[in-house]
Amino acid sequence: MLTGFDLLLLILYGLLMLVLTIYAAHAYLMLYLYRKNSARFVKHILPIADWPRITVQLPIYNERYVVERLIQAACALEYPRDRLEIQVLDDSNDETRQIALKWVAINEARGINIRHIHRVNRTGFKAGALRAGLETAQGEYLAILDADFVPAPDFLKKLIPYFSADNIGVVQARWGHLNGDYSLLTRGQTIGLDAHFVLEHGARNSSGLFINFNGTAGIWRKSAILSAGNWQDDTLTEDIDISYRAQLAGWKFIYVNDVVCPAEVPAEVYGLKNQQYRWAKGAIQTARKLLPIIWRNRAIPWLVKFEATVHLTNHLVFPILLFVALLSFPLLSIRIQYHETRLIFLSFLICIINAFSYPMFYIYAQREIYADWKRRILFLPVLLAGAMGLSVINSRAVFSALIGRKSAFNRTPKFNLGATKEHSWKGKQYRSRFNGTVLVELVLIVYLSLALIYAINNLQYTAIPFILIYWLGFMFIGMLSLAHAIKP
Secondary structure: OOOHHHHHHHHHHHHHHHHHHHHHHHHHHHHHHHHHHHHHOOOOOOOOOOOOOEEEEEEEOOOOOOHHHHHHHHHOOOOOHHHEEEEEEEOOOOOHHHHHHHHHHHHHHOOOOEEEEEOOOOOOHHHHHHHHHHOOOOOOEEEEOOOOEOOOOOHHHHHHHHOOOOOEEEEEEEEEEOOOOOOHHHHHHHHHHHHHHHHHHHHHHHHOOOOOOOOOOEEEEHHHHHHOOOOOOOOOOHHHHHHHHHHHOOOEEEEEEEEEEEEOOOOOHHHHHHHHHHHHHHHHHHHHHHHHHHHHOOOOOHHHHHHHHHHHHHHHHHHHHHHHHHHHHHHHHHHHHOHHHHHHHHHHHHHHHHOOHHHHHHHHHHHHHOOOHHHHHHHHHHHHHHHHHOHHHHHHHHHHHHOOOOOOOOOOOOOOOOOOOOOOOOOOOOOOOOOHHHHHHHHHHHHHHHHHHHHHHOOOOOHHHHHHHHHHHHHHHHHHHHHHHHOO
C-alpha cells in the first residue's frame, strides 16, 4: 500500500503535469487562432506623400565588434535626409566609445544627422538610455535597433506606412538570423524565435490580444511612449513592460511578418544563458507588475486576460520542468513497487502526449516561412533538448523575480558572426565564464543517468524516452557550458 509520502509525491507530480498541460494547450490555442484569423486580418497601409520625422535610436553598451556595422547600416537607411535623425545611445566604458565616435564623425561629415550621446553612468540600463535619448529626439516616430541588428535600406519606408491610424502606437518587424546556420546552438534558437514571431505574434495581432514589442526592429510613435508612462527600468524586459502599458492605455500594435530585420543569435552558450535569464526574469517581473491591473480591468475580455497571463508567466514552465526531472527517480520507484499505480501513470502519459503541441507549433512556423522547412525541422530536437537544459538558469531567473531580488541588466555579447565560421566568438572579449549553474547541470546529468539505468534495468520502456530527453538536454547545455568555459 502506498505510504503517505509516496501519495504526496504522486499528487505533486499530478499538479505539475496539469500546469504543464495548460501551457502546452496554449500552443494549440495560438495555432488555432493563427489559422482562424491571420489570413483575414487586414493591415491597412497609408500612402505617404510627406514622410514624417523619425529618430533611429541605437542603444549600445560595449559592442566593439558590431558597432561599426550597426552605425553603417543605420546611415544606409533610405529615408529623406531632412526627416531622419540617428542617435547613438552609447553607455560604453571601453574602446566601443572611440569606434562609435569615429563612425559618427565620418557619417556626420557626409551630411547625415547623427549624434553620439554618451551617459556617464548606466542608470536604468537600456531603458534609461532610451529615456535619455527621447528627451532630445526630433522625430515623431522612433525606430529602435539593437547592436546586433542589420536593417535593410528600405526598412523604415516599409514600416512607416503601417501607421495608418492615429491609435497605432507600434509597428514591429520579424527578426531574421544572420548566423542561424552557424552551429547546432544557433539552429535551435532560430526555430524557437521563428515560432514566436510567426505564430504567436500573428495569432495575437489578428485576434485582438495583447502583443509585445520585441525591444528592437520596430518603430514607436513617440506619443505612445509618453502616454504609456515612458520607458521604465523596474523590470529587465522594458520592452514587454511598456508594450502592455501602452495597450492598456488604448494603443494598437501592428506586426508585419513580411518585413524581416536580421540579427545575430547567441553562438556562445553563456551569452544565451544571459539572454534567457534576462527574458525569463523580466517577464515574471512584468507579470507581477501588470497582471493585477489587467485582471481588475472589467473592459478587457476574459480571453485577452487569460492569454496575457499565459504569455507573461510562460517561464514558470522551466521550474516545473526542473521539478519533474527531480521527481523522475522516486516516481520510477513508486511505479515499480506499486502495481496499483499503473492507471495513475497512464493518466500522466496523456498529459505528456499533450506536450506534442510544441513540436507541431514549431514545425508549422517553419513551414509558413521557409521553402526548405523540411530540412530545418531536422534541428527541432536541438531546440527541445536545449529548452530542457536551460531549465536551470531559467528557474533561477523565475525564483529571483518571484522573491523581488534586483539584478543588473547583463546584455548578450555580439561578435559580428555570420552563417559560416569565417568569424568566431573564441578569443574575444565580453565572454562570460564558468558559473554555478553548470555544476547543477552536471549533477543533473549524473542523476538522470542513474534514473535512466534504473528504468532500463526494470524494463520501464514508457519512462525511458521521457528521461532520455531530459538527459540529452542537460548533457547538451551542461557539456557545452563546460566546453565554452575553457575555450581560450
